Amino acid sequence: MSILVVGSVAIDDIETPFGTAKDVLGGSAVYIAVAASYFTTPVRLVGVVGGDYPQHAIDFLNDRGVDLTGLEVVKEAKTFRWSGRYHYDLNNRDTLSLNLNVFEKFDPKIPDSYKKTKYICLGNIDPTLQRRVLEQVEKPTLVVGDTMNFWIDTKKEELLKVLPSFDVFILNDSEARLLSNDPNLLRAAKKIRAMGAKTLIIKKGEHGALLFHEDHIFSAPAYPLEDIFDPTGAGDTFASGFTAWLAKTDDLSFENMKRAVIYGSTMASFCVEKVSVDGLRDLSYLKIQDRFREFKTLSRFDE
Amino acid sequence: MSILVVGSVAIDDIETPFGTAKDVLGGSAVYIAVAASYFTTPVRLVGVVGGDYPQHAIDFLNDRGVDLTGLEVVKEAKTFRWSGRYHYDLNNRDTLSLNLNVFEKFDPKIPDSYKKTKYICLGNIDPTLQRRVLEQVEKPTLVVGDTMNFWIDTKKEELLKVLPSFDVFILNDSEARLLSNDPNLLRAAKKIRAMGAKTLIIKKGEHGALLFHEDHIFSAPAYPLEDIFDPTGAGDTFASGFTAWLAKTDDLSFENMKRAVIYGSTMASFCVEKVSVDGLRDLSYLKIQDRFREFKTLSRFDE
Secondary structure (H helix, E strand, C coil): CCEEEECCCEEEEEEECCEEEEEEEECHHHHHHHHHCCCCCCEEEEEEEECCCCHHHHHHHHHCCEEEEEEEEECCCCCEEEEEEECCCCCCEEEEEEECHHHHHCCCCCCHHHCCCCEEEECCCCHHHHHHHHHHCCCCCEEEEECCHHHHHHCHHHHHHHHHHCCEEEEEHHHHHHHHCCCCHHHHHHHHHHCCCCEEEEECHHHCEEEEECCEEEEECCCCCCCCCCCCCHHHHHHHHHHHHHHHHCCCCHHHHHHHHHHHHHHHHHHCCCCCCHHHCCCCHHHHHHHHHHHHHHHCCCC | CCEEEECCCEEEEEEECCEEEEEEEECHHHHHHHHHCCCCCCEEEEEEEECCCCHHHHHHHHHCCEEEEEEEEECCCCCEEEEEEECCCCCCEEEEEEECHHHHHCCCCCCHHHCCCCEEEECCCCHHHHHHHHHHCCCCCEEEEECCHHHHHHCHHHHHHHHHHCCEEEEEHHHHHHHHCCCCHHHHHHHHHHCCCCEEEEECHHHCEEEEECCEEEEECCCCCCCCCCCCCHHHHHHHHHHHHHHHHCCCCHHHHHHHHHHHHHHHHHHCCCCCCHHHCCCCHHHHHHHHHHHHHHHCCCC
């Protein structure tokens, strides 16, 4: 099935305790589109870049089969740039600089050829823009929406307005506590679902993820990684693997959503092993399936 | 199989956001012995109390079938007393007062009738005392040792001395990071196992637990609890459920150790639902098995 990806397209400078990378590919839409391209086709991207967006990035996305009809290029402007530094424990990062540039006035326009896309993955962008996207599409099968603490802090009302349009809402544990004002994740989940999020996923980083669907809960383990090279894009590739597996299989049962959570975790685990999108460059569907099975070995027990 | 439990026997005052409990049963040996009594017999306790230790506590332990031959009563002394307060998020506690009393000079003496016990669960006590216990027993099948940040901070050398005598070492994530000086739990586990802990369990509270055995890893989920009433004893009952399941089945395979971790988590989940040992009063092996199966439903997925 087709998948529509909307989010930021950026150029990043990343510092980690293990090294520095300058002018590398970034942005939620890029991470999501590249990860999704291993599962299903077509992958349709909507985003905006400046005239400085490098040709090798366009070539890479084309090579991955990503449809770039919806990538707006504003020649006279500059691409969104983010620069960040991760600390030794990799759980916290400092934004060193943030230049929204052309992204500041991003107004997602969905090309006609995209409007009937069945699966939609809304990257972590302003909830107002997420709503603008949903106003332009025709009866998608599934809408998956991501967010971050910044939007909970600054655009909570807008987020609460778009939330009921998400079939699946994804956020991490600290964001869930922030949004619900409750330290207990079970109660937080209940409160957030009462806000309109039908199915909810709470990501817990190195501790896995929780899926809440109808009256079921699924607890997914995290892949044990000794060396996390660059956490950038982990959340995006999680949302991508989750949505893309559902798009590939077109099965929205709880059993299949559990698999989707594991595919999300699988893609995130590949992502953080290398810098920028490098962990997603030389994958294959076989490698992805092998790691999926490792998740099974990791958490399976019998009576 | 028989199980030997050594640890503190205390009277606690507990404050939580949900209420206050005064003069309630506490101490790692009591939590461990009571939880273990649902699995196997005999459960043999070694500890020390003062003349003020209440008869109803003795009666309760007797009712649970706990062998108290090894409970030393020093008539003229007072029992170990701990008073603590939990905050709203229940992850942190303040010790309001701590009177070691008779426990200050505790020197565990293993009665002759205990010396051939096959399974040993060493509660969180001074590592010097843990070593004293092991010097007195004859070729146990399995030694499980617990610890806490206090001993890592104040008796690290002693802890490192006793570690190689533990077949299974249990500690929580922050203690693992503290002991290994590594924020990554996988690397921390590797370092701690290099210190001599053959099999290692890292408890992660609301995020479950990791079992490291030979070259396998098992990631266990946590039981989703909306209302944690009193976290006291969660670590003790985890160690107890783990050890007691192995004692009951006398099977030290990785497959069975995974089950043991789930039984540990099961007992901890019952423990924290009520204050003091109240969550362990009216259990049955059937109730325990039902919850074990809930853990399976929670984490099981298929290809």
